[in-house]
Amino acid sequence: MSTSTDPGVDQITPRQEGTTRPAVVHTPWARALALAVGAAAIVVVILLAFLWPTVTSTVKDLPIAIAGPSAQVSAVETQLDKAASGAFAITSLSDRQAAVDAIQKRSVYGAIVLGDSPEVLSASANGAAVTQIMNQVAANIQAAANAQAQAAVQQAIASGHAPAGTKAPTITVKVTDVVPLASTDARGLGLAASSFPLVLGGMLGGVLISLLVAGSWRRLGAVALYGVAGGLAVTGILQGWFGILQGDFWVNALAVGLAMFAVAAFVVGMNALFGRVGIAIGAVLTVLVGNPLSAAAQPLQFLVGPWGAIGQWFVPGASVTLLRDLSYFPSADALFPWLVLLGWAAVGVVGMLAGHFRNQEVTEAAA
Incomplete structure (x- = not known):
């Protein structure tokens, strides 16, 4: 029987007379332990490669558009910057149609349309994270608008321009999914x-x-x-x-x-x-x-x-x-x-x- 010269495998010595099976030279302990540590290191590298981008990701620079009167646009930009500084990269557009076109071209991921009836445009085809963020934006704008309307009514009551007990109108911000996902992959x-x-x-x-x-x-x-x-x-x-x-x-x-x-x-x-x-x-x-x-x-x-x-x-x-x-x-x-x-x-x-x-x-x- 020939003896293996490959250091990576156990070596087998020629059979000795009177023995029933060959003697085996085992892998050195240092090599075995080094291989184990190396394999564990590879697992760590793979784990970090797949988890690091997700764990370290943050909501930042999401491209959105705001369309409406310049005064309202500036006010909403300030509000968004105070609520989540750096979370959005904002582009000002002229009207709702321009915002829809920008979303369909994927130059922005969502939009806020201001005016008498504020509206938030989203695109669920961009992913669940974007949809969740735009829904939260709509909720924040609605809360701010209702608070502002309530403050205006209270001021009018205090100045005598409105009777006591006058209630502010409830403002609802509509959310429109401009580019929805297909029903066969509704969550993307x-x-x-x-x-x-x-x-x-x-x-x-x-x-x-x-x-x-x-x-x-x-x-x-x-x-x-x-x-x-x-x-x-x-x-x-x-x-x-x-x-x-x-x-x-x-x-x-x-x-x-x-x-x-x-x-x-x-x-x-x-x-x-x-x-x-x-x-x-x-x-x-x-x-x-x-x-x-x-x-x-x-x-x-x-x-x-x-x-x-x-x-x-x-x-x-x-x-x-x-x-x-x-x-x-x-x-x-x-x-x-x-x-x-x-x-x-x-x-x-x-x-x-x-x-x-x-x-x-x-x-x-x-x-």
């Missing part, structure tokens, strides 16, 4: 949850193709077919079966397929350039960096510092933004997420081709 949970399976599916496809397919051109063909088949199948489930995605099926399938192709191509390209280490690079950048920063379940402005904007440069952030725009905000400018997905796909293809020619040169030199 499916759209938010679809980001991670797309990334994980793309990564697994890239890993399998890297390990099981030989030949750079064959790998490229396999990744392309994987993107097409995955895009059609996943869109069929998300839109045709569960009704999570809305809008044009073929455009959504193109977006889903491009996202899966981009991740898979990047993993295969990194593997072609750096070997097995490249697979780890692809997994880390897409799953541990890109996915937690995707802002799938909350506005990207809520993430700490510039990380929300940075997350939109990765496949998970770009894909979830693109699918949300295609489903509910067709008037929004979706050029940037399309370009991000195309950019990652191009990097992967270039990596595959560069690895092909590099390996070809090495083989020819060895020959």
Whole structure:
């Protein structure tokens, strides 16, 4: 019996005469303990990667609009700043229609329309967090308006301009959902949850193709077919079966397929350039960096510092933004997420081709 020379496995010594089984040389304690600590450290890194963006997020810089008379707009801006300083990035608009257009283009996430009948415009398609905030804004404006009306009546009674017992009219702030979610995904949970399976599916496809397919051109063909088949199948489930995605099926399938192709191509390209280490690079950048920063379940402005904007440069952030725009905000400018997905796909293809020619040169030199 031969003795293993791999330090990572237990070594077996040749069988001694008179013995019934070979002696085993166990893994050194130092190595075993180091592996255990390293595995625990990896778990900690993964936990932090997924929890840190959520735990550290705060309500800040939410883009909203205020439409109405300038005096009322200034008063509401002051009121919002006192109630929640830094929570809103406010844009002044001329009227209600301008506010609706801005929401549909997704340049703002909500709006306050002032006048004789104040109204708050929301868009539940932006996510549950935005809907909750806009409902709270409506409640605060209504409370402030009723308090102001009550104070005016009390002043009129005190000055003799109104009889005692006069009651102030009750002011109700109407909340209108300008871009509602589909009834098949009324809470938006499916759209938010679809980001991670797309990334994980793309990564697994890239890993399998890297390990099981030989030949750079064959790998490229396999990744392309994987993107097409995955895009059609996943869109069929998300839109045709569960009704999570809305809008044009073929455009959504193109977006889903491009996202899966981009991740898979990047993993295969990194593997072609750096070997097995490249697979780890692809997994880390897409799953541990890109996915937690995707802002799938909350506005990207809520993430700490510039990380929300940075997350939109990765496949998970770009894909979830693109699918949300295609489903509910067709008037929004979706050029940037399309370009991000195309950019990652191009990097992967270039990596595959560069690895092909590099390996070809090495083989020819060895020959």
